[in-house]
Amino acid sequence: MAPHATGTPPPSSHPYTHAYPITVLASSRAVVSGRLTSATIVINTQTGKIISIFHSVLSKSDFPPGTPFVDHSPKILLPGLVDAHVHLNEPGRTEWEGFWTGTRAAAFGGVTTVVDMPLNAIPPTTTVAGLKEKVAAAQGQCWVDVGFYGGIIPGNTHELKLLVQEGVRGFKGFLIDSGVEEFPAVSSIDISKALTELSDSPTTLMFHAEMIPPITDSVGDDVQKSLPPLHPSGPLTAYKTFLDSRPASFETYAIAEILSLAHLAPNLPLHIVHLSAIEAIPLLREARARGVKITAETCFHYLSLAAETVKDGDTRHKCCPPIRTQSNQDGLWDEMTRDDDSVIKTVVSDHSPCTPDLKMLPPRLAGETDPANVDGEGGDFFAAWGGISSVGLGLSILWTEACRRGNPSVEDVVKWCCRNTAKQVGLEHRKGDLAVGFDGDVAVFDDEREFVVEHSTMLFRNKCSPYENKTLKGAVVETWLRGKRVFTREHGFAEKAGPPGQLLLEPRTATAKAHKKEVEFALAA
Numbered sequence: 001m002a003p004h005a006t007g008t009p010p011p012s013s014h015p016y017t018h019a020y021p022i023t024v025l026a027s028s029r030a031v032v033s034g035r036l037t038s039a040t041i042v043i044n045t046q047t048g049k050i051i052s053i054f055h056s057v058l059s060k061s062d063f064p065p066g067t068p069f070v071d072h073s074p075k076i077l078l079p080g081l082v083d084a085h086v087h088l089n090e091p092g093r094t095e096w097e098g099f100w101t102g103t104r105a106a107a108f109g110g111v112t113t114v115v116d117m118p119l120n121a122i123p124p125t126t127t128v129a130g131l132k133e134k135v136a137a138a139q140g141q142c143w144v145d146v147g148f149y150g151g152i153i154p155g156n157t158h159e160l161k162l163l164v165q166e167g168v169r170g171f172k173g174f175l176i177d178s179g180v181e182e183f184p185a186v187s188s189i190d191i192s193k194a195l196t197e198l199s200d201s202p203t204t205l206m207f208h209a210e211m212i213p214p215i216t217d218s219v220g221d222d223v224q225k226s227l228p229p230l231h232p233s234g235p236l237t238a239y240k241t242f243l244d245s246r247p248a249s250f251e252t253y254a255i256a257e258i259l260s261l262a263h264l265a266p267n268l269p270l271h272i273v274h275l276s277a278i279e280a281i282p283l284l285r286e287a288r289a290r291g292v293k294i295t296a297e298t299c300f301h302y303l304s305l306a307a308e309t310v311k312d313g314d315t316r317h318k319c320c321p322p323i324r325t326q327s328n329q330d331g332l333w334d335e336m337t338r339d340d341d342s343v344i345k346t347v348v349s350d351h352s353p354c355t356p357d358l359k360m361l362p363p364r365l366a367g368e369t370d371p372a373n374v375d376g377e378g379g380d381f382f383a384a385w386g387g388i389s390s391v392g393l394g395l396s397i398l399w400t401e402a403c404r405r406g407n408p409s410v411e412d413v414v415k416w417c418c419r420n421t422a423k424q425v426g427l428e429h430r431k432g433d434l435a436v437g438f439d440g441d442v443a444v445f446d447d448e449r450e451f452v453v454e455h456s457t458m459l460f461r462n463k464c465s466p467y468e469n470k471t472l473k474g475a476v477v478e479t480w481l482r483g484k485r486v487f488t489r490e491h492g493f494a495e496k497a498g499p500p501g502q503l504l505l506e507p508r509t510a511t512a513k514a515h516k517k518e519v520e521f522a523l524a525a
């Protein structure tokens, strides 16, 4: 046993040596069960599960000769990130993104699980048949593990329980136009039906919470006059015009609507995706205090970008709800870092790419230098596709911003991007933590290394992102998926072995039982 070992000593006679192959990762810094500690992590490479964790850095000689062992100190061993909001768009809009490119971009940044949104692929995941087409398209293409959400649209209530049985990890519905015609918005009646149908199902009902308040309402004349314009009220290339067209009241109105229906399914977890407006926080806090099971996520871009610095015409920043002011960004950070129960539990990418032509970026911002073309048209925020590309960059974006704010906590990052996202999608028994019985998904994070976001560091299909040319602090140097090294910054992907990702289709009903079984198995092994 190593003299500096402080945790459980390694088994003196190496009882597991010959029973099955292991690999060992150690570091003076690792986030284990949510806490920063020194650790030696032993993974059974046959099952892909973590079988032991010692709270100290052991040495190679503590393990049987030939055991793969790397001490990564002082780099930080993190659980692989679970990005619970990614649009992979395949099949149907594979030119926007796909399983192959999207999951490689994820692995590059230490993301070992992505959960695919139900819209933008054709068909959308609003029926079991649609899910089956997605699953068929994903087979053999995934470099990380992939789960799927189902969608709530008008008229598909009868599909919802079937989708739960088929293993979707939750559902998303829109209260405003989604941008694609195959995925229409739901009315209050549709939401009521979905809540009633799923009230006792093991799932999460999630909402794109923006809603245009009705023109005629019970509100008085003064309030009516102060309601936002429904149409652009200024130049279409000015970011301010776009921001003004989707005010915070769209988010608060939608959330109030959802909360007014929550009593229909008191046991069903509800979730607000991509929360942007801080004005919504008190509403959610008050509802949670009343016992409503509702949480929210925010995105890397709302925590790192601000309206004041978006250049006119720079449609790479267009997303819905919009990136708001710097003080709104500060308010989101304040909420997330408060000591007591924050309503924002998770941080995700909402990676929603498209082909560059649909972003309508003006040539001068798209890198055009030819004087004949540089003044070409573009930059209409209303016509451009809404969505930001960042899958795989999130950890570095968050770390850069946390460092800029002067108080970076890697434990917080793990809470928001690993543990809580895993819980949101019913994978908390095997993803999002370094713990015995969990999948051996590890991101080896160099928290000092800086890099520039450029084509070689954006592995998603279309290299069009507001982060391009920004310098980020913190880089993942190795990504491990279920005990296999998938990617290293130095050597790239384990191409020979091929994509090791699995599709996560175990129904959420089975999780508690499966967890118990898997921990028992890992411990007995």
Ligand SMILES: NC(=O)NC(NC(N)=O)C(=O)[O-]
Pocket: 087, 119, 120, 178, 179, 180, 208, 274, 318, 319, 320, 321, 350, 352, 386, 387, 388
């Ligand atoms: N159709 C979309 O991908 N929409 C997405 N677009 C964003 N967020 O701008 C979203 O998640 O709502």
Ligand SMILES: [Zn+2]
Pocket: 208, 273, 274, 320
């Ligand atoms: Zn959305």
Ligand SMILES: [Zn+2]
Pocket: 085, 087, 117, 350, 351, 352
């Ligand atoms: Zn989205």
